[in-house]
Amino acid sequence: MTKVDGEPAYNPPIKLGSVRKQLQRVTNVDGLGKHEYTGFIDTLRALLNFYDETLARNQRMKNQLVKHRELFQQAKEDKKTLKVLYDFLQKLDSTPLRRGILLGYDNDEAHVSIYGSNEQLQVAINPSLNKDELVSGREVLLDPKTGALMRVYGYPETGMSARVKDVQGNRLMVSNFLGNGEQVVYYVGKSEAKVGDTILLDRTGIFATEVLPREDRKELYLEDVPNITWDSIGGLEKETEQLKELIELPYLYPDVYSEYNLTPTKGVLLHGPPGCGKTLCIKALVNELFSLRKDGRPPPVVVFFDEADSLFGVRGTGVHVEGGGGSTMSDTIVPQALAILDGVEELNRLYKNIEYTNGNNTRPFFYNVSGPEILSKWVGESEQMLRDIYSRAREKSNIVITILATNRPDRIDPAVLREGRIDKKVEIPRPNEDGARSIFSVYIPDGLPVAESELKLLGSNGHWHEYAVNHLVEHLFKDSEPLAIVEYRDGRKKELFHRDLISGSKIYSIVNRAKVYAIKRKIHGEEHGLRYDDFVRGINDSYSEEVDILLSGLPQKWSQILGKEGDLIVRITPTEKYSTSQRPSDRPYRRLSV
Incomplete structure (x- = not known):
């Protein structure tokens, strides 16, 4: 027996042949002597011992084989790792692969032009390449040794x-x-x-x-027809009539305007304090204009710029453009706007020359553009946005009407407001007593629930409505309770009253606050319905917030609330009622440096 893994060769003490002879003798002879029997037993015992040792030896050999198999597998894995490392070392020692952009290819030539590493190259074509893939603009890979074109990819997915x-x-x-x-x-x-x-x-x-x-552009303006009507607006009868005369009549009666050789208005500026109804007037006008259009006549496109002073500001006074040599955003946007408005003037020269289309295939559009949001785009993007808006408008209709709205008309570049461009101005002022009464009547209709305790005093819902509206207007326009003392640059002082800050949006806010107070009372199991003191509480809370904004000391806030007059103010001091109800009386006030 040979030696295996350090195991010594083993020779059995008894040959199998002698054991076989003894078994034969035991089988054929009836009786055995003691000596022969004992010898046979010893032989069997030796065989059993040999068998046990053989089993143990085989187990040891099996374990060795398993261990050798594991070592062999590990050696195979190590070989793969060494192969990867070897290939990596080979790559480190090789020439880097070069990419480029395919510029051109002629089927009769064996070379192509590529652009790579900031230079134009003429390289050979690998004969195995499919010539149909050689399309200008695709990315290509060059052989590091020969420089030949070896692979063609698709178009780049990134870039400027x-x-x-x-x-x-x-x-x-x-x-x-x-x-x-x-x-x-x-x-x-x-x-x-x-x-x-x-x-x-x-x-x-x-x-x-x-x-x-181009989806991001849609977010900057609304393309829709508003559902606001003139009935939704109170206190602006004179101003709404002006808008109808300027825009509705030329559209409804183009032949009459042509007969008198009168060019319709193509641009209107609405100006006035914030919250007084400029945007509402435009939406009502657009809705009315579209509802009155004649059969077969294409509806106009109204481009409405809200907060127009931010977009069409006086040149030289706006936000400076980085790398623009001292120029401002207005310096680049306003000239573009002037060119566009001049183009619209030619387009709208005579309504009579409009080519009418089937009314069933036309749809009115209203572009409600946010000036500050467009202005916040990249340099150069704002101008393109203007061109894009008017390009879309012309696709919709031959009639393009531009309307600007601002509470600071003095900040709009004069060239924008000259004759032939935005040449009509309509002021939307703060409401007077009659206007405020009309606005309250719109926002407090007869159908609202009224507290039973107040109906008992006034008799009916109609009497309560009349009482509430009249007394609320009287409360807002009386001069007995000033909100604050305003100091101007020239040393003048003026008392600021409720009527100085009144607006349609302010009245809307007061009414909504009163409704919330009544709803909370209902939820808590108290008396159901509106009370007059709900509106008084709404007035106090609303004006307290307004005074708090004014007290921030930020001049842009003063201008937003008070209009042009805000630029002349250096200090605002609240009266005792508005300085102690929600704020400490010793609150410091900041004085502007003029």
């Missing part, structure tokens, strides 16, 4: 974005968001780009590979 200014087939004139130049690029494939679109450029800046979505 740019705005399309002009389209000539697949050649596009674009300007980027930084506003620092224009260039001509080539659109790969069939061009779907239009003026105003945002496109994706590859890293070379030579090819446009994709038209990017």
Whole structure:
């Protein structure tokens, strides 16, 4: 027996042949001597011992084989790891792979032009490549040893974005968001780009590979028809009549205007204190205009710029453009707006020349544009937004009406407001007593629940309504309780009363507060219905918040609430009622440095 893994060779003490002979003798002989029997037993005992040792030896050999198998598997894994490390070391010692952008390919040539590493190269084509994949604008991989083109990828999915200014087939004139130049690029494939679109450029800046979505622009303006009616507005009868004369009549009677050679108004400025109904008037006007349109006549498009002073501010006074050589945002936006408005003037020259379409296929549009949100876009983006809005407007209708709204008309560039552009001005003032009474009547209709205790005193819902409206107006317009003392730059002092801050939105807020107080009372199991003192409480709470804003000391807040007059104020001191009810009397006030 041979030696295995250090195990010594083992020779059995008894040969199997002798054991077989002894078994035969035991089988054939009836009687055995003691000596022969004892010898046979010893032989069997030796065989059993040999068997046990053989089993143990086999188990040890099996364990050794299992261990060798594990070592063999580990060696195979180590071989793979060494192969990976070897390949990595080989790559470290190899020439880096080079990528580029395919510029052009001629089927008759064995070379292509690529752009890579800031240089243009002419490289050979690997014969195994599919020539149909050699399309301009795709990314390619070069062989590190020969420099030949070895692989073609798709179009890049990242890069700079740019705005399309002009389209000539697949050649596009674009300007980027930084506003620092224009260039001509080539659109790969069939061009779907239009003026105003945002496109994706590859890293070379030579090819446009994709038209990017435009959903972000929709968020900056509303394209819809409002459902506000003139009946929803109180206290502005004179002003609403002016708007109807300026915009509705030319649209409804174009032949008459043409007969008198009178050009319809194409732009209107609404100005006045905040919250007095400028936006409501425009929405009601648009709704009325669309509801009155004649059969077959395309509805107009109204472009309404809210807070227009932020977008069309006096040039040289706005936010400065980084790298713009001292220019401001207004310096770039206003000229673009003037060019657009002049184009609209030519478009709207005579309503009579409109080509009418089937009324069933037309839809009115109202663009409610937020000036500050457009202004917050990238440099160069705001101007493009204006072009895009008016481009969309012209697609909808040949009649484009521009309306601006602001509480600071003095901050709008004069060129925007000259004749032929935004040439009509309508002031929306704070409501007087009659106007406030009309607004209260709109927001406190007869059907509202009234507390039983007050109905017993006044007799009916109608009498309570009349009493509440008249006394609320009297409360707001009396001069017995000033809110604060206002100090001006020239040393003048003036008492600030409720009527100085009254507005349609303020009345709306007062009424809503009163309703909330009545609802809370109902929820807590108390008397159901409105009370007059609910409105008085609403007045006190609403004006306390307003005074608190004025006391912030921020001049822009004063201008937002008081209008142009806010620029002249240096200090506002509340009266005792409005300084002790919700604020400590020793609260410090900040004086502006003039």
